[in-house]
Amino acid sequence: xxxxxxxxxxxxxxxxxxxxxxxxxxxxxxxxxxxxxxxxxxxxxxxxxxxxxxxxxxxxxxxxxxxxxxxxxxxxxxxxxxxxxxxxxxxxxxxxxxxxxxxxxxxxxxxxxxxxxxxxxxxxxxxxxxxxxxxxxxxxxxxxxxxxxxxxxxxxxxxxxxxxxxxxxxxxxxxxxxxxxxxxxxxxxxxxxxxxxxxxxxxxxxxxxxxxxxxxxxxxxxxxxxxxxxxxxxxxxxxxxxxxxxxxxxxxxxxxxxxxxxxxxxxxxxxxxxxxxxxxxxxxxxxxxxxxxxxxxxxxxxxxxxxxxxxxxxxxxxxxxxxxxxxxxxxxxxxxxxxxxxxxxxxxxxxxxxxxxxxxxxxxxxxxxxxxxxxxxxxxxxxxxxxxxxxxxxxxxxxxxxxxxxxxxxxxxxxxxxxxxxxxxxxxxxxxxxxxxxxxxxxxxxxxxxxxxxxxxxxxxxxxxxxxxxxxxxxxxxxxxxxxxxxxxxxxxxxxxxxxxxxxxxxxxxxxxxxxxxxxxxxxxxxxxxxxxxxxxxxxxxxxxx
Numbered sequence: 267x268x269x270x271x272x273x274x275x276x277x278x279x280x281x282x283x284x285x286x287x288x289x290x291x292x293x294x295x296x297x298x299x300x301x302x303x304x305x306x307x308x309x310x311x312x313x314x315x316x317x318x319x320x321x322x323x324x325x326x327x328x329x330x331x332x333x334x335x336x337x338x339x340x341x342x343x344x345x346x347x348x349x350x351x352x353x354x355x356x357x358x359x360x361x362x363x364x365x366x367x368x369x370x371x372x373x374x375x376x377x378x379x380x381x382x383x384x385x386x387x388x389x390x391x392x393x394x395x396x397x398x399x400x401x402x403x404x405x406x407x408x409x410x411x412x413x414x415x416x417x418x419x420x421x422x423x424x425x426x427x428x429x430x431x432x433x434x435x436x437x438x439x440x441x442x443x444x445x446x447x448x449x450x451x452x453x454x455x456x457x458x459x460x461x462x463x464x465x466x467x468x469x470x471x472x473x474x475x476x477x478x479x480x481x482x483x484x485x486x487x488x489x490x491x492x493x494x495x496x497x498x499x500x501x502x503x504x505x506x507x508x509x510x511x512x513x514x515x516x517x518x519x520x521x522x523x524x525x526x527x528x529x530x531x532x533x534x535x536x537x538x539x540x541x542x543x544x545x546x547x548x549x550x551x552x553x554x555x556x557x558x559x560x561x562x563x564x565x566x567x568x569x570x571x572x573x574x575x576x577x578x579x580x581x582x583x584x585x586x587x588x589x590x591x592x593x594x595x596x597x598x599x600x601x602x603x604x605x606x607x608x609x610x611x612x613x614x615x616x617x618x619x620x621x622x623x624x625x626x627x628x629x630x631x632x633x634x635x636x637x638x639x640x641x642x643x644x645x646x647x648x649x650x651x652x653x654x655x656x657x658x659x660x661x662x663x664x665x666x667x668x669x670x671x672x673x674x675x676x677x678x679x680x681x682x683x684x685x686x687x688x689x690x691x692x693x694x695x696x697x698x699x700x701x702x703x704x705x706x707x708x709x710x711x712x713x714x715x716x717x718x719x720x721x722x723x724x725x726x727x728x729x730x731x732x733x734x735x736x737x738x739x740x741x742x743x744x745x746x747x748x749x750x751x752x753x754x755x756x757x758x759x760x761x762x763x764x765x766x767x768x769x770x771x772x773x774x775x776x777x778x779x780x781x782x783x784x785x786x787x788x789x790x791x792x793x794x795x796x797x798x799x800x801x802x803x804x805x806x807x808x809x810x811x812x
Contacts, residue, residue: 267520269482270631273490277619277628280486284631288478288660292451295368297477298518299329300446309523312497312544313358316529320544323358325521331437332365333444338436339370342420344397346371346447349457351390351398352505353377353408356526359424359433360504361514363399368455368474371447375457376505379403380774384721387411388466389459390418393667399433401425451475454664458507460606461705461714469667470606477515479660483610483630484516487577487600488548489617492520496574499525499541500550501532507606508580508710513550522548534558542569549573552580552710553587554741556599560590573597577613579604580710581742582698585623601627603698605684605712607663607676608655611635612696625695626688633659635696637689642679645689650699653688654681706735708743711776715798718769718777722747725768727755732788732796736781736805747779748788748801757784 270280299310306326314320323331344350350367352374354360367374375393377386379401386407390398394417400408402425412418424433449455456472485491498517502509504526517524525544529536532555540546551559556578559565573595578587579602591599602613603626612635614627621627629635636644637651645651655662657680665673676683687699706713715733722731730750735743749765751757762782769778789797 268490268492269485270490273617275618277615280618281629281631284482286478286632286660288451288475290450291448292474292478293368293371293446293449294455294474294477294515295332295365296446298515299325299332299365300369302521305521308521310518311358311361311524311526313356313526314528314540314544322523323361328361328365330442331362332369334437334440334442335362335433336366336370336444336446337440337442339366339372339397341440342397342422342431342436344370344372347454348372348397349375349393349395351375351377351393351395351400353379353381353386353398353400353404354424354504355379355401355528356504356509357401357424357528358526359399361524361526362437364510364515368449369444369446371449371453373454373457373471376510377459378503378505378774380503380776382770382772382774383407383411384772385717385774385777387414388717389469390415392459392466393457393469396420397422399424449474451478451660452664456510457667458510458606461712461717466717466720467714468669468672471664471667473660473664475660476511476609476663477519479632479662480511480516480610481519482632483602483604483613484512484577485520486615486618486630487602487610487613488575489598489600489615491517491548492522493547493574495545496520496522496547497525497545498522498548498550499527499544499546501527501537501555502550502552502710506711507604507609508550508552511609512577512579512602517548532558534562538562538565538569538571541573542571545572547572547574549575550577550579553578553583554581554709556583556587556591557740560587560594564594566595571595576600577602579613580712581707582624588621588623601625603627603686603696604661608659608682608684609661611655611661622695625691625697628694628696633661636681637687637696638678638681638683640678642681647690647692650687650689652678652702653684653686653696653698654678655684656680657682706733706743706745708735708738708745709741709776713745713777717773718745718747718779721769721772721777722749722765722779724772725765727752727761728765729753730788732798732801733779734798734801734805737809744780745777746781746783746805748783748785750786750788751784
């Protein structure tokens with residue numbers, strides 16, 4: 267059921283008439299699954315693996331299996347508030363686990379399958395995760411780091427040959443009779459780690475209310491929901507905010523089935539084949555992935571695509587991408603903007619407002635976003651300020667995990683400062699200008715340099731390192747490392763490759779520096795901090811602004 271009773275209103279009228287209606291007691295798991303009693307026979311998931319084998323799971327099956335798994339988790343000692351790590355790609359067990367954790371009143375900790383042992387160990391340790399659910403590909407890694415994770419009591423394996431407690435064995439032996447915990451809308455539900463500019467990643471703790479808070483933006487970014495024969499798909503990992511809260515969970519809220527695919531790296535031909543084969547109607551596709559789709563000639567005709575709506579976010583979409591999607595896919599792309607801490611704030615809806623290519627759009631109904639000065643005063647039209655959102659908003663997170671100081675440091679009066687700079691034009695459209703800090707935006711990932719720099723200096727050949735985002739036509743930015751070598755080490759392509767591989771293995775494939783420059787010194791402040799801004803300015807000058 268749509269949040270907007272009259273879809274013929276203008277965007278301004280929709281904003282004016284909108285009111286939040288989130289009940290005091292609310293549970294994400296019940297909302298995306300149990301409430302769909304009249305649709306229990308209908309598919310909730312379509313799933314396909316790399317070999318092309320596909321099957322579906324109904325809403326009724328999802329309810330029964332999530333109830334059983336919630337009982338299994340309870341039997342393993344998981345209680346309200348405990349953190350449960352989910353390290354899985356787009357497969358059935360990931361959805362079951364999420365729903366079960368929410369119903370149990372525990373906190374889901376989604377972790378990307380791209381993560382290496384250092385990245386996993388930090389997040390599992392910092393969160394105090396009690397239980398982890400994973401596939402065969404991560405079991406050796408988890409068993410290696412487990413001795414250093416005293417809070418991690420149990421590892422559940424989704425593949426029978428992977429060792430650990432078996433997911434399906436636990437599920438099938440548990441009762442299907444389960445009464446979901448009566449959670450409140452402000453109770454914690456989800457812990458997602460986000461990179462900062464310095465130090466290790468921070469855990470953003472989200473309340474159950476974050477899902478209904480996302481719905482106005484989700485619905486408008488998909489040109490209203492639901493439509494007949496709608497089917498949602500995204501290449502984004504369900505461990506990220508984009509895959510989980512911009513696609514999977516909101517689609518299930520509306521009773522719209524979701525396509526999941528386990529196939530490794532994004533491949534444009536495979537993506538089009540999937541969308542055509544399964545009849546995908548709605549999608550969240552990051553700009554970098556769309557640029558890769560642009561390499562295909564006549565994809566709509568070649569793969570018989572029938573897309574109704576596309577939302578794109580994570581980096582600027584750009585006028586050329588907007589034009590190509592309209593001409594080649596016969597659909598208008600709606601750009602969206604938000605952050606892990608405060609998601610789905612601003613965007614477009616071509617059904618009720620014209621798109622201005624290059625603009626992020628306007629604040630969605632229920633959200634208040636302004637460019638502000640350092641004191642929290644809204645800036646006049648046309649003047650650049652920090653894009654900030656009012657904190658009296660259901661999307662706003664509960665705070666950084668066990669780090670109240672870091673949370674308060676982002677407050678600007680009644681606003682939350684996003685770190686993005688931008689301005690508002692005379693018609694209310696918001697325009698992104700750049701970051702005020704050192705966060706790197708690469709292919710939809712927001713990446714902090716601190717964790718990468720810490721990883722780099724673990725390599726025996728590296729004495730000091732600085733990491734920035736370097737302009738790149740495809741990804742927006744790529745990670746570049748400036749490295750001072752240890753005494754006795756000589757720069758070479760072989761050494762650069764060794765350093766890159768070290769980061770890939772320890773952190774994640776999307777966090778390794780695609781570019782490495784060996785230097786004799788780094789620009790420093792008088793207090794000994796690296797001046798990354800000087801390195802960025804150097805790169806922009808070299809590449810002619812990207």
